[in-house]
Amino acid sequence: MAKTPKDTQSGGHIGGVSYRTIGIAVVVVLAVWFVLANTKSATIRFWIPTVAAPMWIVLVGTFAAGALTGWWVKGNRV
Numbered sequence: 001m002a003k004t005p006k007d008t009q010s011g012g013h014i015g016g017v018s019y020r021t022i023g024i025a026v027v028v029v030l031a032v033w034f035v036l037a038n039t040k041s042a043t044i045r046f047w048i049p050t051v052a053a054p055m056w057i058v059l060v061g062t063f064a065a066g067a068l069t070g071w072w073v074k075g076n077r078v
Contacts, residue, residue, distance in 0.1 A: 031059075
């Protein structure tokens, strides 16, 4: 009998969609919902300057910074 190669991805699938894809979609939907629910202005104080911006810009920037940091950390695993 010939051996068949096993699936190299860990985790399961639901209807052909991986758990990871479902998790990412849930996080993105929750982030968009949170951004749309917070539309007022925010004041951010850096070390010296103070910046006023719409809250949605602050939240999108924070989400993007967190996503990029997570991607960078995952890519640098040994």
